[in-house]
Amino acid sequence: SxxxxxxxxxxxxxxxxxxxxxxxxxxxxxxxxxxxxxxxxxxxxxxxxxxxxxxxxxxxxxxxxxQVRTAVYLSAEYLLGPxxxxxxxxxxxxxxxxxxxxxxxxxxxxxxxxxxEPGLGNGGLGRLAACFQESMATLELPAIGYGIRYEFGIFRQQITTQGQQESTDSWLAQGNPWEVIRPEWSYPVTIGNHTVIGVAYDTPILGYGVRTTNTLRLWAASAPEALDFASFNAGDYTKAVLHKMQSETLSKVLYPNDEPEQGKRLRLSQQIFFVSCSLQDMFRILRGQGLPAREFHRKFAVQLNDTHPAIAVAELMRLLLDEHRLDWDTAWGVTTASLSYTNHTLLPEALETWGIDLFQQLLPRQLEIIYEINARFLRMARIRYPGQPDKLARLSLIEEGPHRKVRMANLAVVGCHHTNGVAELHSELLRRHVLADFAELWPDRFTNVTNGVTPRRWMAVANPALANLLDDVIGSHWRRDLTHLQALGKHTGDDAFLQRWRGVRDASKQRLVQHIHQTQGILLDHSSLFDVQVKRIHEYKRQHLAALHVVERYLRLRNGEDLPPRTVIFGGKAAPGYAMAKLIIRLIVGIAEIVNMDPAMAGRLRVVFVPNFSVSLGQLIYPAVDLSEQISTAGKEASGTGNMKMALNGALTIGTLDGANIEIRDQVGADNFFLFGHTAEQIHEFDRMGYHPMPWIEKDPIVREVIELIGSGHFSEGDRDLFHPLLANLTSHDPFKVMADIGDYRQAQNHVDACWQDPSRWARMSVANTMGCGFFSSDRSIQEYAERIWKVAPVPVEATT
Ligand code: 26Q
Incomplete structure (x- = not known):
């Protein structure tokens, strides 16, 4: 057969x-x-x-x-890559x-x-979801991922002298051989007075070296009727197809923001759409196993990837109450026993809220349920905190004021049995600041699961030469158990090994040189230090700090200083509506233009902005990184995962004590990490006492010269106004404290230069980084979720067909 x-x-x-x-x-x-x-x-x-x-x-x-217990991952984004x-x-x-x-x-x-590549995500959060799917399959965990089959993923970015230009990403234009449509599994979702149908598209998620092949099920929106025949027969053809078009708009495009925008009706519709389809599908599976609705929490452990699917708290209640006729207390018990929530942000402005009016229009029954949850919750809290109305106001699921809002993070914490952060510092700051009132109320609900990345895609696929070398030296087990990398410790004194190590790294750099030459016509020197910052463009990530340092090197080189050759590579997308992020791209492009043209910089300094950073480009770039820039303002980056991918592939990090940087430094050793900058606590203190950049600038003549040069139009064809908003910000109220950290950053960069001058020392530091990164496998993260939060165990797959 x-x-x-x-x-x-x-x-x-x-x-x-x-x-x-x-x-x-x-x-x-x-x-x-x-x-x-x-x-x-x-x-x-x-x-x-x-x-x-x-x-x-x-x-x-x-x-x-x-009839296995199953982990369910609900995420609005999956940045799968090819x-x-x-x-x-x-x-x-x-x-x-x-x-x-x-x-x-x-x-x-x-x-x-x-x-x-299916770019169905913005950045870290979406890529994490993809790494987690692969790890769940590799660990043979029964798991389903649910999300949205966006017809257009994250926009394509082109870079011109004008900065970022966006165009649509038609990833499905030539068809998709990796998906199977399941028209038999489709569900109605009512939003306002419209009903749309969600149709399942399944993509297989393969475990490494096991039979387990799990399913990622993405929902595409379709209209219940292709045509409104009444309109059609009356000759109004536009109206006849209007509802179909409106319905299909739901899964048309991924929102390209990595922070919530106020009040976008379509975004809330997307959320309820995929959450409701997913929950209805789970009830279908439950029924198929002959289990009643009140057993839902025994069958499923449901992880909410940030608050984007947090409407699940109300929707699961609605389905249990209205469709399955459970009483409130039983339904609430099932809901809170099923759901758990991962927070991915510390920026208060990035916490999701929805205006009551919009909610009332689109989801009146779910809002009614949220009010009831809130009333019962506050009744309990009032007993615990008598005479503390401020505390109750902070705990409430509703933000009061002229425009009342639903607070999705509060809804998630109240409706879930666990809430976790994504790195130790982040979880600590959640408990101490962002969610402090909840942590006081329910200390046991809060936990940490430090992020990880899959060694299959980020080493075996992205860096086959390194994979081969590892196989030769420590055997091949690292692919399933990344802690085996520790065994490299026995070889750090072996010169032949270090030679091979450098050979592998050099080949990766040459591959990247070739790509950049072919695509951008810029010829780089593979023997120079590759200094790389690739990630979404954000003020808190401080690409402008790295850019200012590049200008400083340019000035120092022009002054005749002898600095080791460097290639500084940037990449990343800016949210289309984020003007300051787009201006930062223009600054980098402007600097690149001047530096790369200047004969005095030849062989000493090159600056490149790689357009359209993506998973595929990450696979090409991460193995070629010597210096990984992880320079966010302390206390702002929840975790970071690019930091792990680079260190794992042998890059050294220059970084702040932020997110997972702290744990990376602990694992690879402080001597193998270039630390700089104020701590989260010191930054917090600046905010309390008032932050003033001017004193920092006054005692730093170099930074003054850098700012003056940018302000003079040197990098903007004489335009003195272009970068004004950026410079004004840095010199007045800068919430991200660039000037407070730039002096220390310079010192750390000087230390980088000194270490780079000793190639065998650098090679040993590089090995130490790979060696220490075994902890940052997403297999370890998933094992923690499975054991501590989900209570889901592996189920090896038998050959049955
Ligand atoms: C929300 C509402 C409306 C529109 C958009 C959004 C939205 C979309 C995407 C909000 C946030 C995101 C993405 C956030 C993100 O990627 N966070 C990153 O998550 C990583 C994985 O945990 C961390 O490593 C990063 O530190 C964190 O920034």
Whole structure:
């Protein structure tokens, strides 16, 4: 049968090549002479898909038969990145695919680059969700991820002299071989006086070296009726299709902001849309197992990825009360026993709220339920805190005032059994500041789970040369248990090993040099220090601090100082409505233009802004980083995960005591980390006492010169006004305290230069970074969630089909 012909044991390069040829005819309907590179990519993708279907079907069958407790991840974003290479690695088919392509006269790497990446996320939060899916599968945990199948993902970024230009990301334009539509699983969601239908699209999530293949189920919005026939028959064709268009708008596009915008009706609609579909699907699964609604919490542990799905608290209550007829107390017990919440931010302005009016319009029944939850909660709190109306006002799910609002974080904490932060410092600050009143009320609900990243994508796929070296030196177990990296400790004194290490790193840098040369026409020197900051552009991440330092190096070099050659690489998207972030991009581009043109900078300093930073570009860039810039104002970056990806691949970090930087420094050793800057506590103290940049500037002649040069129009074709808003901010009220940290940053950078001058010392520090990063596997994070929060255990998948 066709099944035995694709069973794993018969998978060989020959069979894979034949399968590709079959798909060219039967799926692409083409002869070889007409086939495009994209056709060949699709043929390989489909051939690989054929080979994972057994595992996928067996996994679903195993979970159904065993009636297992299941982890459910609810996230509005999944920044998956391309599937092909990752799936080949996780299936153990990478070499066969290379050979098969070779036999067909194709280049595997070229085909891998053909895949448009599903950019269904903004940055860290979305990428974390993707790493977590892969780790849950690798750990053989029964799990489902639910989200939205955005037709357009995060916008494509082009960089011109004008700065960032956005265009739409049509990732589905050429079809998607990795998804399966499930029209039989679709659910109605009523929003205001409209009902839309959510249709399931499933994507397989492969564990590494195991049969487990979990499902990521994304909802696409469709209209209950394609046409309003009354309008159609009356000749009003526009009106006839209006409702269909309005419905489909729901899953049309990802919001490109990584902070909430006020009152966007469509965004709230997206949230209830995917949350309601997901919960209805869970009840369908529950029913399929013959379990009653009141057992929901026994079957499912549901993790809320930030407050974007926090409406689940009210929607689950609504379904239990109205559809499944449970009484309030039972329903509340089920809800709070099912849900748990991860917070990803410390910026108070980034806490999500929704105006009562909008809520009332779109979700009147859910609002009624929120009022009832709040009334019962405050009744309890009033007994605990008699005569403390201020405290009760802070705890309330409703923000009072002229425009009353629902506070989604408060709703999440009240409706969940656990709330966690994503790094030690972040969790501590949640308990002490952002959610202090709740932490006092329910100390046991608060916990930390430090983020992690998957070593499969971020080492095995992104850095195969390093993976090979590790296999030779410490064996291959690190892919499943990253703590094995500790074993590198025995080799730090081995010169032959250090030579190979440097060879691997140099090859990665050359690969990046080639890419930047081909795409931007800039030729970089791979032997220079690669100093990299890639992440969303945000004032709190302080790309402008790094930019000011570049200008300082430019001045010092022009003054004849001898500094070791550096290549400074920036990348990242700015939210389209975030003017200051866009101005920071213009500053970097302006600096790059002047520096790269100046003959005096040749061989000493280069500045590059890599456009359209993405998962694929991350895979290319992270292995090539010598110096990882993690320079956020202390107390502002919840965790960071790019910091982990770079250190894991052998970069040294220059960083503040913020987010997971602190834990990275603890793990790799303070001697192998370039620390600078004020602590979160000191920054907090600035805010309490009043922060004034001028005294810092007055005692720092270099920074004055830098600011004057930028203000003179040197980097803006003589335009003295362009950067004024940025400079005015830095010199007056700057909430991110750039001037307070820039002196210490300079000293740390000088120390970087000194260490770089000693290549074997740098190599040993690099090894120490990789070696110490075993803790930052997302497998470890997921194990903590599974054991401490979800109480979900592994279930190995049997071959059943
Ligand atoms: C909310 C409402 C309306 C529109 C947009 C949003 C929105 C969307 C995305 C708000 C926030 C985000 C993304 C936040 C994010 O990526 N946070 C990062 O999460 C990482 C994973 O935990 C951390 O490592 C980073 O420190 C944190 O910034």
């Amino acid at each position: 066709f099944r035995s012909s694709t069973s794993p044991c018969q998978t060989s390069s020959r069979a894979l090549a034949e399968a590709m040829q079959r798909h060219l005819f039967f799926s692409q309907a083409k002869s070889p002479s007409l086939a495009t590179r994209h056709d060949h990519y699709r043929c390989l993708a489909l051939a690989v898909r054929d080979r994972l279907l057994h595992n996928w079907v067996d996994t679903a069958e195993t979970y159904t038969q065993a 599937h092909l290479d990752n799936n080949l690695v996780n299936l153990g088919l990478r070499q066969e695919a290379e050979q098969a392509c070779h036999e067909l006269g194709l280049d595997l790497e070229e085909l891998i680059r053909e895949e448009p």
